[in-house]
Amino acid sequence: MAEFERPQREMHKATCAECKNECEVPFKPAEDRPVYCRDCFAKRRNY
Numbered sequence: 001m002a003e004f005e006r007p008q009r010e011m012h013k014a015t016c017a018e019c020k021n022e023c024e025v026p027f028k029p030a031e032d033r034p035v036y037c038r039d040c041f042a043k044r045r046n047y
Helices: 040-047
Strands: 013-016 023-025
Touching: none
Parallel strands: none
Antiparallel strands: 013 023
16 A cells, blocks of 8 residues: 655744744744744644
8 A cells, every 4th residue: 555645844943932943844934923933833822
């Protein structure tokens, strides 16, 4: 059987709104909305 492989997503560079570190996200960031790195996103999600 052949396994299904997802196509590679295009990653976009962004700056995390919380920790200010540079990160990559799988979507084109909008300038009017905050972007969070994986760690900060997980912290915010657990509130």
